[in-house]
Amino acid sequence: MKTRMTELFGIKHPIMLAGMNWATTPKLVAAVSNAGGLGILGGAAYTPETRRGARIEQRESLREAIKEVRSLTDKPFGINVMLWSPETRTAIPVLLEEKVPVVNYSLGRPAEIAPLIQAVHEYGGKVVGTVALLRHALRSEQLGADMLSVTGYEAASHSGNVGALVLIPQVAEQVKIPIIGVGGYADGRGLAAALALGAEGIAMGTRLAVTQESETHEYAKQLWVKGTEEDTVISDRFDGINCRVIKSEVADEILKKRLPVVGAVTGALRMKRLLNMSFGELIRAAWSLRQQEERSIQSLIRFAAGTDLLEAIVVNGNPRGLLHSGQTMGRIHDIPTVAEVIERTVAEAEEILKSMKAKIGS
Amino acid sequence: MFKTRITELFGIEYPIIAGPMAYLSQAELVSAVSNAGGLGILVSVTLPTAKELREEIKKTKSMTDKPFAVNVTLAPIIRETNYEEYFAAAIEEGVDIIETSARSPEPYMKLLKDAKVKVMHRATRTRDIRTAERVGVDAVTILGIEAAGLPGMEDVTSLVRIPIAADAVKIPVIAAGGIADARGFVAALALGAEGVLMGTRFMASKECNMHPKIKEWLLQLGEADTVLIQRSIKSTSRVVKTEYAQKVLEMEEKGATLEELLPLISGRRGRNAYITGDVSNSTISVGQAVGLIHDTPSVKEIIEGIISEAKLIVQRLHSAGIGG
Numbered sequence: 239m240k241t242r243m244t245e246l247f248g249i250k251h252p253i254m255l256a257g258m259n260w261a262t263t264p265k266l267v268a269a270v271s272n273a274g275g276l277g278i279l280g281g282a283a284y285t286p287e288t289r290r291g292a293r294i295e296q297r298e299s300l301r302e303a304i305k306e307v308r309s310l311t312d313k314p315f316g317i318n319v320m321l322w323s324p325e326t327r328t329a330i331p332v333l334l335e336e337k338v339p340v341v342n343y344s345l346g347r348p349a350e351i352a353p354l355i356q357a358v359h360e361y362g363g364k365v366v367g368t369v370a371l372l373r374h375a376l377r378s379e380q381l382g383a384d385m386l387s388v389t390g391y392e393a394a395s396h397s398g399n400v401g402a403l404v405l406i407p408q409v410a411e412q413v414k415i416p417i418i419g420v421g422g423y424a425d426g427r428g429l430a431a432a433l434a435l436g437a438e439g440i441a442m443g444t445r446l447a448v449t450q451e452s453e454t455h456e457y458a459k460q461l462w463v464k465g466t467e468e469d470t471v472i473s474d475r476f477d478g479i480n481c482r483v484i485k486s487e488v489a490d491e492i493l494k495k496r497l498p499v500v501g502a503v504t505g506a507l508r509m510k511r512l513l514n515m516s517f518g519e520l521i522r523a524a525w526s527l528r529q530q531e532e533r534s535i536q537s538l539i540r541f542a543a544g545t546d547l548l549e550a551i552v553v554n555g556n557p558r559g560l561l562h563s564g565q566t567m568g569r570i571h572d573i574p575t576v577a578e579v580i581e582r583t584v585a586e587a588e589e590i591l592k593s594m595k596a597k598i599g600s
Numbered sequence: 601m602f603k604t605r606i607t608e609l610f611g612i613e614y615p616i617i618a619g620p621m622a623y624l625s626q627a628e629l630v631s632a633v634s635n636a637g638g639l640g641i642l643v644s645v646t647l648p649t650a651k652e653l654r655e656e657i658k659k660t661k662s663m664t665d666k667p668f669a670v671n672v673t674l675a676p677i678i679r680e681t682n683y684e685e686y687f688a689a690a691i692e693e694g695v696d697i698i699e700t701s702a703r704s705p706e707p708y709m710k711l712l713k714d715a716k717v718k719v720m721h722r723a724t725r726t727r728d729i730r731t732a733e734r735v736g737v738d739a740v741t742i743l744g745i746e747a748a749g750l751p752g753m754e755d756v757t758s759l760v761r762i763p764i765a766a767d768a769v770k771i772p773v774i775a776a777g778g779i780a781d782a783r784g785f786v787a788a789l790a791l792g793a794e795g796v797l798m799g800t801r802f803m804a805s806k807e808c809n810m811h812p813k814i815k816e817w818l819l820q821l822g823e824a825d826t827v828l829i830q831r832s833i834k835s836t837s838r839v840v841k842t843e844y845a846q847k848v849l850e851m852e853e854k855g856a857t858l859e860e861l862l863p864l865i866s867g868r869r870g871r872n873a874y875i876t877g878d879v880s881n882s883t884i885s886v887g888q889a890v891g892l893i894h895d896t897p898s899v900k901e902i903i904e905g906i907i908s909e910a911k912l913i914v915q916r917l918h919s920a921g922i923g924g
Contacts, residue, residue, distance in 0.1 A: 240921050371824065372891075391745070392757045400823045401746040401757035403778030403787060404888040408823050422759035431759065431787035433922065434913055467764055468725070468754045565760040568726075590790050591923025595914050598602060598907075 239584050242416035243439035246385060247314050247340065247364060250274030251584050252439025253429070254366075254387065256420050257318025257342055258394070258562070259283050259545065260552040261447045261454050264303050268310030269451035269576040278316040278342050278366075278441075279303060281333070282326040282545060300329050304336045316340025316366065321350045322479065323541055330354060337361045344368035345396065345479065348381060355382045368420070370398035375409045375417070386417040387441050393421025394443050394564040396479050397472070403435065410436025424569040426586020430594075433587070442579070444564040450575045457555035459573060467568025476560055477544020478537030484561045488547065492560075602907060605772040606795035609718060609738055610697055611667050613637030615795030616785070616903050617741075618802045619722075619749070619776060620671035620699065622646045622885070623871045624810060627656055631663035632807040632899040640664075641699050645673040646867055650685040657693040669720070670695050675702035675750075675835075683708065691715040699741075702750065704728070706735040722776065722797075724752030724761075726768050733769040740769060741797050744777030745828075746888040748799050748838045751777060753831070759791070766792025780889035782909030800887040806898045811877030814884070815896050823891025829883065830865060833858050837865075839883040840890075848883060 243252040255262060255270040257278035267277030284300035298306070300317070307315050317338050320326040322345035333341055334357050341358045343351060343365070355365045359382065367378035370389040378386055388409050390402030398405075406419050419432040420441035432440045447454050448462045465484055472482040475492050483489055544560065551559025574582075606615040618625065618633040620643035630640030642660060647653045653670070660668055670690040672683055687708055690698060698712055701722040705712070712719050713736060721732040722741035729740040742765040744758030745751045758777045765773045775793035778784060780801040788796050802808060804818050827841040832852040839845045848864050869882035897905070917923055 372822065390757065390759065391755075392760050398824065400888055400891075401744060401778050402759045403744070403757065403784050404746055404780075404823045404891055407781070407783045408891050422757060425763070427763045427791045428759065430790035430923075433917055434786035434790055435783045466726075467756050467760050472755070565756050568756075568760060568764055587790075588923055591914065591917050594786065594789065595918050595923050598911055598914055 239588065241433070241438040243385060243418055246416060247276055249276050249314060251580055252418065253580055253583060254278060254418060254420075254439065254441035255446050256387075256394075256441045256443030257281070257316070258443050258447060259318075259320075260549045261443075261452065261458075261562075263453045264306035264310060266446065266449070266452050266576070267307050267315050269449075270446060270580070271307075271311045271313035271315045273577040273580045274313075275576075275580050276314060276316065276340065277307070277311070278318050278340070279307065281317045281319045281329045282323070283549065284329065286328050286332045300332050301336065304332070304338060314339040316342050316364075318342040318344065318368070319354075320344050321346030321354075323538060325542065334358070334361070338363060340364050340366060342366040342368060342387065348377060351378065351381050351383075369409075370396070370400075370405075372405075372408055372412065375413055379413045379415050383415065385415055385438075386413065387420045388417050388437070390419065390421035391472075392565045394470075394482050394562040396481055397421060398480070402432075406432060406435040406437050421564055422566050424566045426583045426588075426590060428566075429583050429587035430590040433591070442583075444567055445570055445579060446576060448570050448573055449579060450573060452576075454552050455555035457557070458552050458561055461561055462563060462567050462570055463573065465563060465567040467565045470563050470565055470567065474537070475540075476547075478540035481544065482562065482564065484563045484567070486557075486560070488558055488560055604789075604794040606739060606774060609772065610639055610669075612639050614903055614907055615774075616906060617641065617774060617795060617797040618899075619797045619799035620645075620673075621749070621799050621803065622867050623874060624803065624808055625671075626809065627659040627663055628809055629802060629805070629807050629899070630668050631660050631666075632805075633802065633903070634664045634666035634668045636900040636903040637666075638899075638903050639697070640668040642668065642670045642695075644670055644686050644690075645675075646871070650682075650689040653686055653689045654693055657690065657695055661694070667697060668695070669697035669699050671699040671701060673702050674700055674705065684711065687711055691717060700737075704731050704735060705737060706731075709736050720774070724750075724756070725754060726761075726764055729765055729769055729773075733771050737771065739772045739774060739795075740765065741774040741776050742793075744775075746778030746838075747776055748885040748887040751828075751836055751838060753834060753836055758788070762788060762791035762793050777887060778889050780887075780892040782906045782913055784889070784892070785906050786910050786913050798889070799885075800889050801893060801902060802899065803886070804893050804896045805902055806896060810874045813877030814874065814879060817879065818886065818890055819894055819896070821886070821890045823888050826886055826888055826890065830861070832856070833861060837883070837885060838887060839885050840879070842879060842884070844880060845883050 241252045251274040253275040257280040259280035259282040270277035364384045367383035368387040416438040418439040419437045423440040424445040547560035550556040614637045616638040620641040625643040633640035719737040720739040721737045772794040774795040775788035776797035873882040
């Protein structure tokens with residue numbers, strides 16, 4: 239299926255893997271790229287050069303992960319970097335040195351986005367901006383992004399409040415660069431709908447996390463398979479940003495009690511260690527961040543705690559974790575291979591649009 | 601011609617339905633939609649008694665000979681309502697399509713089916729449309745959280761709701777919430793719907809009986825300028841994010857009771873706003889689709905525009921080699 243998205247990246251099908259932190263691994267990323275889509279690895283689960291602490295001894299560094307993807311596929315792939323968190327921003331030098339073909343940023347400010355786009359373009363890479371608001375879409379286009387991944391309210395993890403049916407056409411009519419939809423897509427009906435709404439493709443997260451090649455814990459896969467479209471909840475309490483997760487006891491507790499104390503302390507200490515701060519600097523940073531509306535130190539600490547809870551369930555199958563999910567979970571009932579998901583999605587979309595052509599297009 | 605099971609069921613030209621809007625979906629707007637080949641739905645909840653409903657039906661019939669429907673909202677609202685009287689009024693005045701909403705129409709299905717009425721039921725949850733099918737309705741409307749009136753407590757969007765609904769029932773599914781133009785129309789059909797129901801789009805039409813100042817104001821609103829209120833009383837409603845709406849939300853957050861909220865969210869305030877053009881003392885219902893609306897054409901232009909642009913969309917994809 240040819241669209242501006244497939245032409246931009248030189249890929250076969252207009253389907254991107256959403257760069258889910260913890261839920262994407264080199265194996266899944268390569269499987270998506272090998273199946274003709276665009277695999278994106280969530281960068282936040284990796285440290286740039288070293289293995290992360292004692293908690294997960296076996297976790298590789300981001301540089302090793304990039305090398306592993308390259309050993310598994312010769313097709314284009316990308317890395318997602320959440321510019322919001324100072325922790326995840328430490329990945330940027332590695333992405334640039336490794337000349338990753340596609341860099342996908344999310345939750346960034348112009349001062350962070352502009353130099354990143356420039357540096358990626360210098361080595362000939364492409365940049366995808368993930369946005370959830372029209373004004374962020376316009377800004378990303380202005381800053382030079384090559385494509386936008388537009389997140390609807392349906393999506394897992396971080397989104398705004400506007401559903402894809404309204405947001406996609408709204409953005410499509412105001413930006414010139416290609417856009418794709420993310421959030422709510424699990425099959426060919428969704429791909430056909432996205433194309434009708436003015437998108438050039440889709441990104442799938444939850445659907446591709448529930449595949450044979452996905453290395454997410456079996457416990458997590460079963461939660462996604464069993465859950466319905468009504469079993470998710472969205473709040474900024476989970477990791478400091480508006481985030482959609484599966485309803486659970488832990489989610490309930492966080493909604494009622496605010497931040498768990500243990501998580502807050504470990505989150506704060508990790509932030510301090512990562513940024514190489516003294517306690518005095520941490521307090522000063524907290525103060526300066528408090529001046530900025532969106533990124534209070536509390537929400538950054540909450541983010542560190544939230545990402546630990548995500549890791550706990552996705553990697554270790556710990557029921558006391560928090561599992562991110564899109565509402566599209568209600569449409570996911572099987573665990574196929576990545577190639578099956580991509581091929582049946584494209585075939586079904588072709589079929590739908592063909593019958594629509596016969597019905598109304600003449 | 602544009603055949604789907606919805607056009608065949610209701611004997612209409614295009615599978616485009618105007619959702620019933622409090623105070624606004626009266627004879628002028630309803631007849632204009634039906635005359636343009638769609639299906640208008642008369643609102644009955646804002647008519648004080650069944651007698652006014654009879655008059656409004658007569659007036660609508662004098663303005664169109666095409667099919668139109670009457671909505672009966674089975675919700676416990678401020679006043680006690682004898683629903684049988686409203687159903688009887690519609691049936692006796694010769695209306696043969698009834699839209700029910702808010703509660704299962706089961707208690708009235710025998711009455712409606714004996715009168716050979718076609719019943720469409722609107723709901724937000726998959727289990728509710730399954731129930732509706734089981735009790736014998738002919739079509740269901742599935743409402744996404746993008747919608748204006750009562751989009752439910754579950755927050756699920758149309759993109760997710762529509763295909764699940766299409767798989768859940770055998771009767772035809774109508775999509776509502778977030779649709780205002782040909783793009784949403786084609787998307788809804790691709791997702792498995794056989795028709796669409798739009799409210800906000802028809803608010804901003806020539807035939808909608810509303811102060812022009814409000815229509816102008818709607819055109820300036822973006823997709824993010826709406827907010828959900830009345831969640832605390834389990835009757836979620838999407839309205840324009842005005843200072844007034846924020847005030848209602850603040851009261852809800854402080855734990856206001858139903859009795860305290862009712863005077864602020866009363867439909868009569870909305871009616872006054874529609875008449876005077878002053879939106880500072882009322883909530884104004886709109887869907888997120890308001891962000892897609894940039895003009896106030898006639899109903900006929902809206903419907904014909906959607907059909908002709910839908911063709912262009914399908915042709916555009918076809919000539920790009922998709923669906924060839």
